[in-house]
Amino acid sequence: MKATPFKTWAEAAPELVAVAAGRAPADLVIRGGKLVNVHSREVLDGWQVAVKAGRFAYVGPDASHCIGDGTEVVEAGGDYLIPGLCDGHMHIESGMLTPAEFARAVTPHGTTTMFTDPHEIANVMGLEGVRLMHDEALLQPVNIYTQMPSCAPSAPGLETTGYEIGPEEVAEAMTWPGIIGLGEMMNYPGVVAGDPKMLAEIAATQEAGKTVGGHYASPDLGPDFAAYVAGGPADDHEGTQEADAMMRVRQGMRAMLRLGSAWYDVKAQITAVTEKGLDPRNFILCTDDCHSGTLVNEGHMNRVVRHAIECGCEPLIALQMATVNTATHFGLERELGSIAPGRRADVILTPDLRTLPIHRVYARGVLVAEDGVAKVEFPHGDWPAKARASVNMGADKTAADFVVAAPAGANRVKAKVIGVVENQAPTKALTAELEVADGAVEGDPAQDVCQIALVERHRATGQVTNGFVSGFGYQGEMAIASTVAHDSHHMIVVGTSREMMAKAANRLAEIGGGVTVWKDGAEIALVELPVAGLMSDDLAQNVAAKAQAMVEAMAACGCTLNNAYMQHSLLALVVIPELRISDMGLVDVTKFEVTDVFEATT
Structure with a gap:
């Protein structure tokens, strides 16, 4: 069935008043349950709700x-x-799926x-890609608000994207109906330094009365952090510790605590509430990045709330962090995030507040899911042919493209190595002593060091950048390539065999994007992502x-990390x-600067 066309609060107000007063019948009444009130943080046994025109008209003991x-x-x-759950910060593209x-x-x-925040597609298709995501989002029977991406490229001067976003694009997007604010301001050094472009994007957002998303990925909580907050970002999801x-x-921000497929940052920070006693209304739960396997097999925001409770948070407080706190932060407390008159009738029926099994889900007063099965249509937008032809890397690659050339005369080198950290977004700056053979620096599986390459895929320049990475545990002859490579979304190839690295890159160019895993000369897994090389419909x-x-193919290649693909996809996030x-x-x-691959040679 299709979702009922939704009226604004102003359009529905006369009907809501009439139903609440008993002068007109409701469309829906739910009774015989226990209502969780996230405003008063209490459970009201026997309270009932009446819905009209997609909104709550009456909430009380007898409807x-x-x-x-x-x-x-x-x-x-x-x-x-309980109120329908809200995800305060996320990227649809990370699910490998279109908005629908x-x-x-x-x-x-x-x-x-x-x-x-569709900044993934913004890097590939620019403002046009953002508009396509925004338009499909507005077709859905649930609420999808779009934050206009702020940083494409994420770090100007350190990467080249398919398209760039600037203050003019931000100002234009602020006029679109589904734009709720500015996406995460990742260029925190630019804000700290007073970069006019970054500050102009923030100003355009604030002048539109909308929320500026933050992203301060630094452990420094001194003057630089103070300068960043002064620049205008209103929230931040990059925290990894209680402090x-x-x-x-x-500092007046909302702390967003994330649990994604690979980011486990709730446990280390929730103690600010559970042990230090800070006001929980300033904390928000989010996912940031969840791939499709997590969504299908483990859940989404119900998974995050469950985890927060397991980490010691009271269930009603955890629910506030995933409902009314989020709505309030984005200026929508009178529109959604709670079961109260006038709000959108988004409500979940569950038998247990700790484990959150989801029996029924209503959105705007319509039953949209029951016992794990969707009950309404989720309409697709019209994706143009351009969106399905985004992998433009030039000529096919050969093993020679993935050679890391040694300095002249070197027999061994001391190489800088990207060190993957399990379940976290940051990496470590490592070093390794590596052998040279026929002028090429070799990886060393014994040290858990293999090659990494970034293949340019937007402008067909043919460029390949090579280096080394550690932490995946790969063994034998293998390669994995992905056109999901936050945030520039070139192609990232990791492997122990240059021949298979070339085969993997060529395979993705052939199919228009996705992820491919190769072992012993053959492809053993493939995920096609034809929409911008990021998503499947x-x-x-x-x-x-x-x-x-x-994931199983990566394990077959020796990888033991939890959700290692998420780490793979972030290796280019500068x-x-x-x-x-x-x-x-x-x-x-x-230091926000390009550095040499080698520290020393012998």
Whole structure:
């Protein structure tokens, strides 16, 4: 079935008043449950709700006066009624799905509102790509608000993107109906330094009365952090320890605590509330990045709330962090995030507040999912042919393109190595002594060092940047390539065999983007992502099955990391310390400068 066309609050107000007063019948009444009130932080046993025109009209102990001919009456059977869950910061592209299929995947898990930053597609297709994401988002039966990407490139001068975003594009986007604010301001050195372009983007957002998203990926909480906050960002999800969360809140920001497929940052920060006693209304739960396998097999925001509770947070406080806190932060407290009159009738029925099994999900008063199954349509937008022809790397690659040339006369080198950190976005700046053979520096599986390459894929320049990475544990002859490479989204290839690295790169050029894993000369896993080389418009279950096969293929190559693909996809993210790779070379993110691959030679 299709979702009911949704009226604004102003349009619906006369009907809401009439239903609440008993003069007109509700469309829907839910009774026989226990209502979770996130405003008062209490459970109200027996309270009932009446819905009209997609909004709550009456919330109270007895809605019988709202029942008339045509009213659908739902018996909750003792279930808790909780507000639909909100994700305060996320990237749809990380799910490997288009907005419609992402919404179809997460709605049965109780997520009814998402605040999304499509900066992945902005790097590939510019403002046109953002508009395509925005327009498809508005078609959905749940609430998807779009944050206009702020940083494409994320670090000017350190990477080259397919397109760039500037103050003019930001100002234009602020006039679109689904734009809720500015996406995460990743160029924190630019804000600290008073960069006019970054400050102009923030100003355009604030002048539109909208929220500026933050991204301060530095452990330094001194003057630089103070300068960043003074620049205007209102929240931050990059904290990894208790002190980060506390300082953000003390500076008037909202601390966003994330649990994605590979980012486990809730446990280390939730103690700011559970042990230090800070006001929980300034804390928000989010996912940031979840791939399709996590969405299908583990959940979405229900997974995050469950995890926060397991980490010691009281269930009602955890629910506030995933509902009303988020809505309030984006200026939508009167629109969503709670079960209260006038708000969108987004409500979940669950028998347990700690484990959150999701029985039914209503969005705007319509049953959109029941027992894990979506019940409404999730319409697709019109993706142009241009969006499906985004991998332009020039001529096919050969093994020679992946040679790391040694300095003249060197027999051994001391190389700088990107060190992957399990379950976290930051990397470590490592070094390794590596052998030279026939003028080429070799990786060393015994030291867990293999090659990494960034293949330019936007302008067909043919450029390949080579380096070394450690932490995946790969053994034998293998390679993995991906056109998902935050944030520039060139192609990242990691491997122990230059021949297979070339085969993997060529395979992605052939299919228009995705992820491919090769072992012993053959492809053993493939995830096709034809939309901008980032997303599939196939069903989430199908994409998740291929993603799971990819994870198993990585394990077959020796990898033991949890969700190692997420680490792979962030190896080019030149705004998170310590070492990254870009089309301009190896980047030292602690200094925001390109650095040599070699420290010394012998």
